Amino acid sequence: GQIVHLEDYRPTDFVLERVDLTFELDPTETKVEARMIFHRREGVSPSAPLVLDGDELKMTGLLLDQEELPAALYEATDDTLTIRGLPETAPFEITVTTVLSPETNTKLMGLYRTSDVYCTQCEAEGFRRITYFPDRPDVLAVYTVNIIADKATAPLLLSNGNYLGGADMGDGRHFASWFDPHPKPSYLFALVAGDLGVVEDTFTTVSGREVALRIYVEHGKEPRAAYAMDALKRSMKWDEEAFGREYDLDIFMIVAVSDFNMGAMENKGLNIFNDKYVLADPETATDADYANIEAIIAHEYFHNWTGNRITCRDWFQLCLKEGLTVYRDHEFSADMRSRTVKRIAEVRHLKSEQFPEDAGPLAHPVRPTKYREINNFYTTTVYEKGSEVTRMIATILGRDLFKKGMDLYFERHDGQAVTIEDFVACFEAASGRDLTQFSLWYHQAGTPLVTASGSYDADKQTYTLSLEQTIPPTPGQSAKKPMHIPLRLGLLLQDGSEAIPTAISGADVTADVVHLTERKQTVTFSGIPSRPVPSFNRDFSAPINLHVEQSAEDRALIARHEVDLFARWQALNTMALDNLVKAAAEARSAQPVTCDGALVDGLLAAAAEEELEPAFRSQVLSLPSEADIAREIGSDNDPDAIHAGRQAMLAAIAAAGRDTFALLVDKMSLSGPFRPDAESAGRRALRNAALSYLVYADDRPEKAANAFRAANNMTDLSHALTLLAHRFPDTDETVEALAVFKKRFADNALVIDKWFAIQATIPGAATLDRIRTLMSDPLFNASNPNRVRALVGTFAFANATGFNRADGEGYRFLAHQILDIDARNPQLAARILTSMRSWRSLEKVRADHARGALEEIARASNLSADVSDIVDRMLK
Numbered sequence: 082g083q084i085v086h087l088e089d090y091r092p093t094d095f096v097l098e099r100v101d102l103t104f105e106l107d108p109t110e111t112k113v114e115a116r117m118i119f120h121r122r123e124g125v126s127p128s129a130p131l132v133l134d135g136d137e138l139k140m141t142g143l144l145l146d147q148e149e150l151p152a153a154l155y156e157a158t159d160d161t162l163t164i165r166g167l168p169e170t171a172p173f174e175i176t177v178t179t180v181l182s183p184e185t186n187t188k189l190m191g192l193y194r195t196s197d198v199y200c201t202q203c204e205a206e207g208f209r210r211i212t213y214f215p216d217r218p219d220v221l222a223v224y225t226v227n228i229i230a231d232k233a234t235a236p237l238l239l240s241n242g243n244y245l246g247g248a249d250m251g252d253g254r255h256f257a258s259w260f261d262p263h264p265k266p267s268y269l270f271a272l273v274a275g276d277l278g279v280v281e282d283t284f285t286t287v288s289g290r291e292v293a294l295r296i297y298v299e300h301g302k303e304p305r306a307a308y309a310m311d312a313l314k315r316s317m318k319w320d321e322e323a324f325g326r327e328y329d330l331d332i333f334m335i336v337a338v339s340d341f342n343m344g345a346m347e348n349k350g351l352n353i354f355n356d357k358y359v360l361a362d363p364e365t366a367t368d369a370d371y372a373n374i375e376a377i378i379a380h381e382y383f384h385n386w387t388g389n390r391i392t393c394r395d396w397f398q399l400c401l402k403e404g405l406t407v408y409r410d411h412e413f414s415a416d417m418r419s420r421t422v423k424r425i426a427e428v429r430h431l432k433s434e435q436f437p438e439d440a441g442p443l444a445h446p447v448r449p450t451k452y453r454e455i456n457n458f459y460t461t462t463v464y465e466k467g468s469e470v471t472r473m474i475a476t477i478l479g480r481d482l483f484k485k486g487m488d489l490y491f492e493r494h495d496g497q498a499v500t501i502e503d504f505v506a507c508f509e510a511a512s513g514r515d516l517t518q519f520s521l522w523y524h525q526a527g528t529p530l531v532t533a534s535g536s537y538d539a540d541k542q543t544y545t546l547s548l549e550q551t552i553p554p555t556p557g558q559s560a561k562k563p564m565h566i567p568l569r570l571g572l573l574l575q576d577g578s579e580a581i582p583t584a585i586s587g588a589d590v591t592a593d594v595v596h597l598t599e600r601k602q603t604v605t606f607s608g609i610p611s612r613p614v615p616s617f618n619r620d621f622s623a624p625i626n627l628h629v630e631q632s633a634e635d636r637a638l639i640a641r642h643e644v645d646l647f648a649r650w651q652a653l654n655t656m657a658l659d660n661l662v663k664a665a666a667e668a669r670s671a672q673p674v675t676c677d678g679a680l681v682d683g684l685l686a687a688a689a690e691e692e693l694e695p696a697f698r699s700q701v702l703s704l705p706s707e708a709d710i711a712r713e714i715g716s717d718n719d720p721d722a723i724h725a726g727r728q729a730m731l732a733a734i735a736a737a738g739r740d741t742f743a744l745l746v747d748k749m750s751l752s753g754p755f756r757p758d759a760e761s762a763g764r765r766a767l768r769n770a771a772l773s774y775l776v777y778a779d780d781r782p783e784k785a786a787n788a789f790r791a792a793n794n795m796t797d798l799s800h801a802l803t804l805l806a807h808r809f810p811d812t813d814e815t816v817e818a819l820a821v822f823k824k825r826f827a828d829n830a831l832v833i834d835k836w837f838a839i840q841a842t843i844p845g846a847a848t849l850d851r852i853r854t855l856m857s858d859p860l861f862n863a864s865n866p867n868r869v870r871a872l873v874g875t876f877a878f879a880n881a882t883g884f885n886r887a888d889g890e891g892y893r894f895l896a897h898q899i900l901d902i903d904a905r906n907p908q909l910a911a912r913i914l915t916s917m918r919s920w921r922s923l924e925k926v927r928a929d930h931a932r933g934a935l936e937e938i939a940r941a942s943n944l945s946a947d948v949s950d951i952v953d954r955m956l957k
């Protein structure tokens with residue numbers, strides 16, 4: 082594929098006025114007729130041709146104003162259709178007929194089949210796999226869609242917008258017509274046809290309009306869509322209250338399918354979901370599943386305004402809709418659940434996924450300036466860092482001005498395809514602030530590092546902080562400018578109260594936000610009665626790394642007294658991480674692993690503190706992951722040493738806290754029917770965290786096996802199975818539990834995915850053989866993305882010791898899998914391959930094996946653009 086550059090953006094030569102699509106559905110010979118009305122844009126040369134995008138299309142007809150086009154006037158290549166001799170000013174109609182084979186479309190882009198249902202996925206460039214079209218997000222048009230299909234196998238015919246009507250055609254077929262009055266880009270087009278069950282409800286908008294809500298699922302699964310429906314109604318209400326956004330069609334539909342490349346898709350009025358993010362009941366879904374469903378239903382619904390009504394001018398602006406919509410779904414979940422616990426989960430995710438991306442060969446700015454394959458830019462940088470950038474705008478402006486800026490954005494740009502500059506300009510206009518320096522967050526890749534040191538002058542009663550920011554070099558960007566970093570800061574006194582300075586110099590400060598704008602800055606706080614303990618980056622106000630020498634006692638003071646609960650968790654987590662890094666070094670040099678007493682005391686005190694909510698306490702008990710430790714160490718990583726050090730620390734904490742944990746297991750047990758609410762989930766999380774420590778402290782599997790037998794919901798059951806499999810992989814108890822679980826849930830694909838994933842994460846070199854065996858299990862299905870992600874993806878992303886075997890077999894296994902998957906589904910292959918993004922930070926032997934495996938992929942013939950883009954960037 083060719084490289085696309087932001088600076089080459091030009092509007093199209095022709096304006097698309099409207100689109101009429103007719104689909105005659107057939108598994109291998111679907112006929113698509115696309116009628117498009119265009120006119121030449123003012124000022125465009127009369128000789129300029131119309132160039133439409135295509136991808137693997139078979140065209141069977143081409144008309145201009147209903148007359149066949151002479152062959153001399155057009156040229157069709159692999160990816161374009163060029164038409165010449167078009168009218169100078171008058172509108173004209175182009176009719177393209179194509180024939181598609183949805184059944185054999187294994188890329189799951191364009192029109193495809195999943196469990197006998199026809200469905201589409203058009204973002205980013207899937208529409209061009211349906212017909213020749215100006216397939217770019219700045220081409221907005223009004224669509225009418227006619228669907229003709231066999232009535233018996235496809236009684237349900239859906240598309241975007243409002244239903245116009247339909248009828249029986251008398252020949253075993255029927256048709257339906259849909260009209261979407263809102264101009265939209267092609268990536269938001271959707272069609273679904275098949276035989277599905279439905280859950281129905283209604284929502285009355287703030288202005289009193291009734292909207293029909295429908296969630297379509299496989300027959301028999303309707304009861305499992307109840308939670309998704311509830312989440313949808315809460316999302317609709319929340320968007321009215323929090324952002325003043327009302328829904329704009331008579332109907333909102335969600336369809337759940339089992340073969341899907343990503344989580345879900347926000348097609349106008351017809352969201353299509355990976356069924357993993359719709360279906361839930363206590364027997365089959367964990368608390369994490371419920372929380373994900375709530376968040377993703379909300380996310381896709383929120384796109385109706387941030388993405389659909391206001392869309393992206395080009396794909397470089399992807400964060401305009403994704404970063405903002407993630408920010409909105411984060412705020413929604415924070416309002417529905419515990420704000421602090423939600424923030425902790427967000428920061429954990431950001432640090433474990435986005436920070437490594439930003440520190441490795443795939444690093445790119447939130448708003449990139451070039452790409453080879455746009456599918457590879459649906460990244461955690463665009464989504465999660467993009468959300469953090471939006472959050473920082475809210476922090477800098479404050480709640481009211483942020484809201485004013487958002488209102489202006491909706492008012493100014495409704496119905497348009499816009500840029501990040503347009504978005505930022507709304508906040509500048511609303512606040513009168515210059516956000517030029519702030520905008521570097523969109524343009525400079527890499528996680529800024531802030532180094533801080535403080536000194537207290539008892540005579541003058543001043544406290545001085547020296548702060549320095551550095552932004553590491555990233556691919557294509559060696560020198561960086563200093564950024565505007567809004568750093569929330571607390572100064573705690575020894576009694577735990579907060580110092581209120583009488584004056585501050587050296588930086589702009591609003592409330593507790595210190596605005597860092599220089600490379601080096603010295604900030605002085607006056608009127609500080611005694612040496613304070615600084616609590617940096619409260620609420621994780623900026624997505625940065627922070628280096629500060631702080632004693633365990635000072636961190637413990639923050640952990641006990643901070644008013645910002647996030648900062649309390651952060652203090653304990655940082656203490657734990659420091660200790661885990663030391664433990665890894667000790668394990669690597671075969672020394673005994675030491676566990677800091679202040680850390681153990683802090684963890685156990687927080688775990689037992691009844692004033693704190695259980696979900697928070699469970700977060701405290703969950704130590705940084707092996708990947709977190711590797712990231713903190715940064716280079717020359719030995720995953721086995723990291724694992725050994727961490728296990729030793731777990732054992733030490735488990736031994737010291739045996740009584741606390743036993744008490745918690747008792748106290749946190751729940752009676753009565755299962756409820757998926759945040760509070761009940763928090764109790765289960767704390768109970769299971771405590772149970773994990775009890776199991777670590779034990780060398781026999783009974784406790785875990787008993788928990789497995791006693792579990793009456795999927796959260797507890799899968800947790801117990803994980804404990805058994807990870808801690809006692811080859812015991813009779815584990816073998817039996819795995820067999821029981823498999824038999825009980827054999828006909829539930831989403832639960833069987835968990836069965837595969839749990840085994841894929843068993844630590845140690847032996848797991849690779851297990852993976853190979855599991856791949857020949859009859860339940861393994863190489864063409865179902867969820868199943869491939871559950872086994873191969875989970876192994877590569879989440880099993881540090883198994884995947885990074887010292888002999889390099891894990892990497893070679895993955896290389897072969899990537900080539901195999903790539904032949905069917907390039908998007909899926911490229912995504913799983915990113916699991917190797919941190920290969921350069923491994924110790925030399927492993928890094929050499931990893932490079933060898935990547936080179937093997939790079940050498941393969943017929944690589945997709947998706948995989949070759951990723952592998953080339955990783956090897957650069």
Ligand code: HT7
Binds near residue numbers: 202205384403
């Ligand atoms: N906007 C969507 C992103 C997307 C996607 C979804 C499913 C399959 C392929 C896809 N390519 C891009 C999902 C979202 O962020 O809401």
Ligand code: ZN
Binds near residue numbers: 380384402403
């Ligand atoms: Zn999105």
